[in-house]
Amino acid sequence: MRISITETLHIAVSAVWTNRFRSLLTILGIVIGITTVVTVSSLLTGLRKGIVDFFQEFGPNNMFLQRLSGDPSGNFAPPKERKRKPVLPEYAEIIKRQAPDVDDVAVSLYVPLSASASMTAKVPGFETGNILVNGITSNIIAIQPRDFLAGRIFTADEDARAARVAVIGSSLAEALYPTGKAVGRTFIVDGAEFLVIGVFGPAKGSFFGENQLDRQVLMPFQTARLRYPQSDLITFTIKAFPNKRDDAFDEVQSIVRRIRKTPPGVENDFNLSTADQIIQNFDKVTGMVVVVSIAISALGLLVGGIGVMNIMLVSVTERTREIGVRKAIGARRFDIIMQFLLEAISLTGLGGILGILFSVGVTLLIGVIFPSLPSQVPAWAIIAGFSVSVFVGVFFGVWPAVKASRLDPVEALRYE
Numbered sequence: 001m002r003i004s005i006t007e008t009l010h011i012a013v014s015a016v017w018t019n020r021f022r023s024l025l026t027i028l029g030i031v032i033g034i035t036t037v038v039t040v041s042s043l044l045t046g047l048r049k050g051i052v053d054f055f056q057e058f059g060p061n062n063m064f065l066q067r068l069s070g071d072p073s074g075n076f077a078p079p080k081e082r083k084r085k086p087v088l089p090e091y092a093e094i095i096k097r098q099a100p101d102v103d104d105v106a107v108s109l110y111v112p113l114s115a116s117a118s119m120t121a122k123v124p125g126f127e128t129g130n131i132l133v134n135g136i137t138s139n140i141i142a143i144q145p146r147d148f149l150a151g152r153i154f155t156a157d158e159d160a161r162a163a164r165v166a167v168i169g170s171s172l173a174e175a176l177y178p179t180g181k182a183v184g185r186t187f188i189v190d191g192a193e194f195l196v197i198g199v200f201g202p203a204k205g206s207f208f209g210e211n212q213l214d215r216q217v218l219m220p221f222q223t224a225r226l227r228y229p230q231s232d233l234i235t236f237t238i239k240a241f242p243n244k245r246d247d248a249f250d251e252v253q254s255i256v257r258r259i260r261k262t263p264p265g266v267e268n269d270f271n272l273s274t275a276d277q278i279i280q281n282f283d284k285v286t287g288m289v290v291v292v293s294i295a296i297s298a299l300g301l302l303v304g305g306i307g308v309m310n311i312m313l314v315s316v317t318e319r320t321r322e323i324g325v326r327k328a329i330g331a332r333r334f335d336i337i338m339q340f341l342l343e344a345i346s347l348t349g350l351g352g353i354l355g356i357l358f359s360v361g362v363t364l365l366i367g368v369i370f371p372s373l374p375s376q377v378p379a380w381a382i383i384a385g386f387s388v389s390v391f392v393g394v395f396f397g398v399w400p401a402v403k404a405s406r407l408d409p410v411e412a413l414r415y416e
Contacts, residue, residue, distance in 0.1 A: 027351030029304030034355025046375035135224020151198030312400035344397025352389025
């Protein structure tokens with residue numbers, strides 16, 4: 001007698017549903033394992049998207065030269081790098097003159113918050129210390145185009161005479177001027193008065209949370225040098241001609257090594273990078289996080305799989321007489337194997353579905369609690385999570401299914 005797969009699946013699902021509380025406890029490890037992987041993948045996918053968007057705004061043909069690796073503040077640079085001598089603004093003209101594949105170079109000065117104990121931006125009635133202060137040459141907009149809500153960037157003449165003018169980020173403009181119309185009004189930064197001549201539009205992407213560019217105070221480079229002579233955190237944004245970035249990268253590296261008299265065979269005593277390289281470094285870090293999460297989830301899946309095998313062996317013993325009856329009326333060994341194998345797959349598949357639903361809920365909850373933290377559930381994580389849960393059912397369900405199929409029908413019918 002042949003039994004259809006549909007009927008076999010119906011019998012398997014009915015058996016799981018009949019013992020639903022026991023089944024739920026059995027698959028708890030699988031739920032935890034799948035939830036861990038899918039949740040971590042969702043958070044990292046959203047975070048990576050935010051970072052990619054962040055660096056896309058920096059321009060595909062741009063390179064970044066600075067003394068230390070990491071962000072412009074250098075807070076996370078290795079101690080060895082902190083001993084490097086500064087890069088100097090004079091490098092910009094040398095690079096433009098000697099690198100044929102370089103289109104333009106902008107120079108910026110990062111002003112650390114520790115440069116002043118009272119680094120705040122304020123107007124009458126409003127004040128904030130959540131700011132990012134940079135001085136930069138006026139050609140930055142040609143190298144890194146950004147949208148303006150209002151106003152303009154400062155001119156080369158304003159930079160040359162160290163004018164006290166500034167362009168501010170959209171969030172800072174909203175904090176200081178909640179009624180709008182920031183352009184043409186003054187504000188105080190670190191005790192000095194500046195005239196707002198422009199407001200940037202919201203920046204794209206972000207690292208953990210709000211994009212700091214939206215809290216930026218951008219002043220002319222010479223103005224920043226005069227006000228903060230103690231800061232040597234200079235960054236060059238170097239724009240290559242279209243499709244010439246790789247050639248320009250080699251040219252700039254060679255020129256800077258020559259300027260700094262770096263001996264052949266000795267590693268660079270400066271950091272030259274591109275947005276692609278920064279994203280690749282991020283991928284290496286997140287790759288390790290994913291490996292750790294997979295290792296943790298693998299333990300949950302192993303525990304869940306062993307639990308499924310154990311409960312299926314118990315189920316075979318409890319239903320020995322049923323197996324004998326089915327064999328007596330013509331069920332084949334294949335039918336018995338499929339019945340118990342599908343039952344195991346139903347258990348673990350249910351665990352996978354619950355884990356996916358729970359992880360989606362956790363991801364959405366994180367998005368509600370921390371709206372500035374990007375997160376999205378990737379389709380590949382859902383597919384992989386469900387596939388792994390089904391595989392666990394197949395792997396740990398084979399032995400109980402084979403054991404059930406080998407029962408002697410006569411002995412099974414006599415079982416009490």
